Amino acid sequence: MLRELERYYEDYCESIRQEAEKLRAEEMPEPTEDLFAIYENTGNRLIYEDVYFERRKFLAVFGLKAILDGEERDIQKLEDILEGICAEECWALPAHVNRMTDENWRTYVDLFAAETAQTLAEIASLLGGRLSQETVRTVEQEVMRRVLAPFSASRPPYSHWEYGASNWCAVCGGSVGSAAMYMLKDRPEELTAILERICHALETYYLKSFAEDGACLEGLGYFTYGMTYFAGFAGQLYEFTKGRRDLFRSEKLARIAAFQAKCYFPSGRTVSFADGSADERFRVGLTCYLAMKYPEAQIPPMERAAGLDGDNCYRWMGLYRNLTWTKEYIDFLGGQGVRAEEEADAGKGNAEREAGGEENAGKKADGKEAAAGKTVLPDAQWIICRSANGAGMAAKGGHNGEPHNHNDVGSFFYINGEDFLLTDLGCGEYTREYFSEKRYEHLCCRSLGHNVPLIDGREQLAGEEYGCGRFDAQGPDSTLVSFAGAYANPELKSLTRRLDWDEAEGTLRVEDRFQVTEQLRSIRENLVTCWKPEIQGNTLRIQGPHSGCVVTIEGPEVKADCIRQDFSDHGGHHREVWLIQWEVPGTGKAGDLSARFTVRAV
Structure with missing residues (x-):
């Protein structure tokens, strides 16, 4: 497993570099008024969202490339992208706002407005010393105006998602909480109030959305979606509070962390109940992070690992942590001496194949594969x-x-x-x-x-x-x-x-x-x-x-x-x-x- 993860990490870094080269000479598509209105007129979401998520692809790729290599040309390209995202009329999707009835639709915090705020806040924090002061100031102003200020000024629940037993609670709440820790360090009272609301929502409502056995009834993809933002926020909160606030102490989380691997068949296909998919791919960073915390969290077959293009929405929280959490787990395994164990197991497997023939390799003594x-x-x-x-x-x-x-x-x-x-x-x-x-x-x-x-x-x-x-x-x-x-x-x-x-x-x-x-x-x-x-x-x-x-x-x-x-x-x-x-x-x-x-x- 260690060697597979090392190869994955190397390939992932290379895919970032290759994608950046493809996009370098291109301009982001524009999210026009006509495109925004398509959903309102026809109910079709995909046409506008294709443009919206292509813009998030630019943001993620050059954010990752700038962090990975720190080249000046990447920083300059990233600044243009950040300014472009900040200039969008609305960060929420047309399907989640009602322009006819809500005069504040431009600053409604849905999944994607929250995700955008978290992305910009984290990139600005990680690269603040390299980005221009003007760009950082623009990011801070827009994250505050569009997301943190509306949420902070509201009485709970802000919207259905704050007390909702679904992925929305984790994605929106985790994003808002993460952005707040980056942007409100000099406003401790406001920050504390936001963090308390988010923690209450996640512990009281989000974790209750899972069955007691850890199953995510929304579907396997929604396990990945919600848990990425829950774990991202919880990990950041643990570091921010120096361990005083630990959301991972819930006993139920061990069962939740074990759920993902249970949904994979040996061929790599997946359980598709509810709004799931038979072809789900797992996020390596999230899986590695859970595996470090819970022995129950097994890693599915690596051939089913999602790469840079494994999320067509290009969500930063997971894509960035494919770098950080995967590397952290590689170091964790290396520190445990896993490589020596794997080499010994490989030698043992070769000896078994030589003695018993290829057809018996990987089988139990009773002739059944371990996956049965x-x-x-x-x-x-x-x-x-x-x-x-x-x-x-x-x-x-x-x-x-x-x-x-x-x-x-x-x-x-x-x-x-x-x-x-x-x-x-x-x-x-x-x-x-x-x-x-x-x-x-x-x-x-x-x-x-x-x-x-x-x-x-x-x-x-x-x-x-x-x-x-x-x-x-x-x-x-x-x-x-x-x-x-x-x-x-x-x-x-x-x-x-x-x-x-x-x-x-x-x-x-x-x-x-x-x-x-x-x-x-x-x-x-x-x-x-x-x-x-x-x-x-x-x-x-x-x-x-x-x-x-x-x-x-x-x-x-x-x-x-x-x-x-x-x-x-x-x-x-x-x-x-x-x-x-x-x-x-x-x-x-x-x-x-x-x-x-x-x-x-x-």
């Missing part, structure tokens, strides 16, 4: 299973009022190697409608876009009251989920899903048992895949780019339909999605019904 096994998050009601042959599955209970909620109680997905074959679509394109009463018209948010049944043609309902009645994943092979309550259909008396996982073969057997009245006319199983299946009677074959699976429907022959749907992913890319549906035999009579199918890796 299951992870249960009982409070979140998640189970994540991995097999010895590279297949995996995850299932969830929960309820339909979770943060960044999808109506997905009782859902599961199946993965073989790199391919999500029965999928969880994860996060869709963020538009105005996506965060409105029309959210559940989006396929990725509604239960139709998840591997759960349709009851009399109806989907699950949104709201905390619609959820899982029982979730039991403590058995060696089986998980039971009872989730009739997610449908609120009086004709459906019970619905229990049993998932049997074969760890050796990567085979999943699903049995759904329904107790219904005679008034219930239709139950349709519903599976979701991103590749058009081949259907032959009760056999469904799904082939991804690298691997496939066979779904075998047990019992009498059914007519399985294949329905094409469109899905717009988080990047705004349109993708084909296929729904596989079949009718569960026996509806129209009161009593018990069942449906069984098996998913096997091929």
Whole structure:
């Protein structure tokens, strides 16, 4: 691991230098009024945000380059960028302000206004002796005017995020608190008041947004987002107060820090529940920092590490700490003599390969790869299973009022190697409608876009009251989920899903048992895949780019339909999605019904 981290650090520094050379002769794009108004007129966020985040890319790249190498030409370029950012009419995004109803919209503190303030304050502090006095003065004035002054003058809560149980609390609060420590050193009373508010918000509300088992219900990407700003602020506060204020003492944080690695499969793909992603990449700096504090915080496979371009918003807090925290962890490991241990392990591994053949390298004595096994998050009601042959599955209970909620109680997905074959679509394109009463018209948010049944043609309902009645994943092979309550259909008396996982073969057997009245006319199983299946009677074959699976429907022959749907992913890319549906035999009579199918890796 030490050698991998050293290579990562060297490559990261080189990527900063290369990106700076690409951008050196370019000018930042301008965030015009016409671009700002696009969201207001159409609900589209991406067009303006592409320009906004390209400007943050300039800011991050030349801030990092100036700190890394200190060349005068980088300082000069950075000064121009800082002046340009300070000249923007509004640091908040159009999606987060209302120009019609809020006369102070230009100084509203949202995620990105707060992030911008933290970035400028930190860069000005780190490079204050190299930047012109005029630029530093401009930065100080704008950070105060746009962020610190509005927050300081407000009565708590400033906005929904101050007492909000979500990533907003950590990102906005951590950014405001960090900027305040840089900018308000000569105003101790005001600084103390701000820091107390931020600490109260983070300890009381942000940490409560995590399940007691440490799971981030918003999705893995939001774990990274919020924890980066929480850890950045908490670390700065610890240094600023000389250890008197330590937010890391929470016992729950050890479980939170362990959450990230639990979401990775051996192929590097990730759990995509809620507004997550199956292709999440981890931030090395944050992960290293947590690993220094908590033994439970493991580092995922380094091939899944995010580089300079791993965050398309180019958030400074994480990108800068990819330098500082990664280097700190490298020194930490070096001080523990890890290199000698790794070299010894490498020699041992070579000897084993020579003695037992390449095919046995990296396996346990029982022939199973170390990655096989299951992870249960009982409070979140998640189970994540991995097999010895590279297949995996995850299932969830929960309820339909979770943060960044999808109506997905009782859902599961199946993965073989790199391919999500029965999928969880994860996060869709963020538009105005996506965060409105029309959210559940989006396929990725509604239960139709998840591997759960349709009851009399109806989907699950949104709201905390619609959820899982029982979730039991403590058995060696089986998980039971009872989730009739997610449908609120009086004709459906019970619905229990049993998932049997074969760890050796990567085979999943699903049995759904329904107790219904005679008034219930239709139950349709519903599976979701991103590749058009081949259907032959009760056999469904799904082939991804690298691997496939066979779904075998047990019992009498059914007519399985294949329905094409469109899905717009988080990047705004349109993708084909296929729904596989079949009718569960026996509806129209009161009593018990069942449906069984098996998913096997091929």
